[in-house]
Amino acid sequence: MNGEQSVGVKIEIIPSKSFAHRAMICAALSETKSEVKCDFFSKDIEATRNCVDVLKNGGTLLKCGESGSTLRFLLPVFAALGRKGIFVPEGRLIKRPLSPLYEELESHGCSLSPKGESPIVIEGKLVPGIFRLPGNISSQYISGLMMALPLLDGKSRIDIEGELESAAYVDITLKVLAEYDIVWIKKVTSKGVSYEIPYRQKYAGPAEFYVEGDWSAAAFWLCAGAVGSTSVTVSGLNLQSLQGDRQIVEILKTFGAEVHEGENSVTVYPSKLYGTEVDLAPIPDLGPVVALLGCAAYGKTRIINAERLRLKESDRLSAIAENLKILGGKVKEKKDGLVIKGLSGAKFVGGEVSSFNDHRIAMMEAVASLFSYSRVIIDGKEAADKSYPDFFKIMREVGLGGNIG
Numbered sequence: 124m125n126g127e128q129s130v131g132v133k134i135e136i137i138p139s140k141s142f143a144h145r146a147m148i149c150a151a152l153s154e155t156k157s158e159v160k161c162d163f164f165s166k167d168i169e170a171t172r173n174c175v176d177v178l179k180n181g182g183t184l185l186k187c188g189e190s191g192s193t194l195r196f197l198l199p200v201f202a203a204l205g206r207k208g209i210f211v212p213e214g215r216l217i218k219r220p221l222s223p224l225y226e227e228l229e230s231h232g233c234s235l236s237p238k239g240e241s242p243i244v245i246e247g248k249l250v251p252g253i254f255r256l257p258g259n260i261s262s263q264y265i266s267g268l269m270m271a272l273p274l275l276d277g278k279s280r281i282d283i284e285g286e287l288e289s290a291a292y293v294d295i296t297l298k299v300l301a302e303y304d305i306v307w308i309k310k311v312t313s314k315g316v317s318y319e320i321p322y323r324q325k326y327a328g329p330a331e332f333y334v335e336g337d338w339s340a341a342a343f344w345l346c347a348g349a350v351g352s353t354s355v356t357v358s359g360l361n362l363q364s365l366q367g368d369r370q371i372v373e374i375l376k377t378f379g380a381e382v383h384e385g386e387n388s389v390t391v392y393p394s395k396l397y398g399t400e401v402d403l404a405p406i407p408d409l410g411p412v413v414a415l416l417g418c419a420a421y422g423k424t425r426i427i428n429a430e431r432l433r434l435k436e437s438d439r440l441s442a443i444a445e446n447l448k449i450l451g452g453k454v455k456e457k458k459d460g461l462v463i464k465g466l467s468g469a470k471f472v473g474g475e476v477s478s479f480n481d482h483r484i485a486m487m488e489a490v491a492s493l494f495s496y497s498r499v500i501i502d503g504k505e506a507a508d509k510s511y512p513d514f515f516k517i518m519r520e521v522g523l524g525g526n527i528g
Contacts, residue, residue: 131354131390132521136341137163138334140510141292141366144171144192145299146332148200148270151175153303157328165510167192183207189214189436189509195224195263198245199271202233205248214480217241219434224264227254251277251322255284258315259404261431262289266296273305273324283315288404288431291367298365303328336360338368339408340511341389343486345371346412347523348391349380350419351493355523358388367406374401374409378416398422398465403429411487414443417463418452418471419494430459436509437479446476446484450491450499473497473526482509489518492525500528 138161148171150157164172170188174197177185187194187210194210201208217239225235232250236243254268265281272279287293297307304327308319336359348355362369362384372389375382380394398420401413410432417424432439444456451472453464473495478485485507492499504527507514518525 131348131356131392132523133356133358134344134517134521136336136344136357136359137165137511139337139366140165140167140192140339141295141337142299142334143168144190144196145266145270145296146302146334147171147175148178148196149299149303149305149326150328150332151178152200152270152274152326153328154325155327155330157303157330157332159332159334161334165512166190166508167510171196184209184211186211187213187216189216191216191219191261192263194243195221195261196267196270198224198243199228199249199267200274202228202245202247202249203271203274208245210243210245212241212243215436217243220261223256223260224267227256227264227268249275251275251279253280253282255282258283258285258287259431261434262287262292262296265293269293269296269300269307269318269320272320273300273322273326275322278322279320281318281320282312283317285315287316289367289407291365291405294365299332302332335364336387338364338366338371340514342368342371342409342412343490343514345375345382345389345391346415347490347493349375349378349394349396349416350490351523352393353523354390354392356388356390358385360387360389362387362389368409370406371409371412374413375416377401378420380416395468396420396465398424398463400425400427402427403432403460407431407435408483410439411443411483412490414447414454414461414463415487415491417461418447418454418466418491420463420465421467422465424461424463424465426461426463428459429461435481435483436506437481437484439481439484442477442479442481442484443487446488447491449474449476450495471495471499473499475500475502475528477501478503478506480506482507482511486511486514489515489525489527492527493523495526498526498528
């Protein structure tokens, strides 16, 4: 199907969650007035905004909600400032890994409440030095330290051992830091990469910081264009973005989807898809949409290096497999990935599924309803509010349809 045959659906994408978190924290640390232009607030962004207000106003109680970015970014920032912080997580956040960051903070002058205990209390002042982290962990630990270490009274270095799997998120952090006049020196080593952080730096941001569009959110709409019955155009995107999830465009093409790229938009048309292999190590958040594309395709799709999905808002790897199988998908769960036998032009049969309180699972299930014979009844679809509160409303308003119970 081409653009002349169908008017299609048009959606203006929401601001990037990744950029918004970082910009709000940097703006709060800035010695010059800097306003973050972000006209959309999900639960995660609201958590960061509220915690940033606590940071600026000298408070100690930080309600993080279920936002891993909020918690992992601000723990080291409070430590660098020598501020006591009482971090209150919700949901599964307290069960998600914090160990690598804990160890580095404790070995550099801070005391923290026992791991797994809520609230998380941090006291003491972070001292400069060498911070060592493996490359296969959440980049949020690295990003939090990158925002904190320039504030210290001595030079510090972050050593990343092994390949940095979520390099794109670190690049986003460095880009935002540069906008706030923070400098660093990157060096490639025999063991990985290191970042030298000069000390006593001063944050000085632009008068206005505009948050670019969110590729992670756009991926669901673009997938809808490929598997649904009408084309979908998503605008407000930076096609040269540092966001790793921009790879959804190339992934769709690899599946065989018809994709047209504009100046700041992408259009995807209903397409015959073919199975492929996708490495999720650098782009874990694309797991749900890639699995959905695999179900809609002809042939076999392999998702590899996806073990970190088990540490998200849900055991996301298991949640994907369980829900897609309920709908009629042919999915085999592996320790670190999925093997999917495509439906080869057939549709899902529908059924009752659970979001597992995971925003990306809820949105995956909504898009799955676009090619389902019967209704997809989603238990806990409000989980989408974590990153995209208006997702289901927009889906209805633009006429995309969906067989959602």
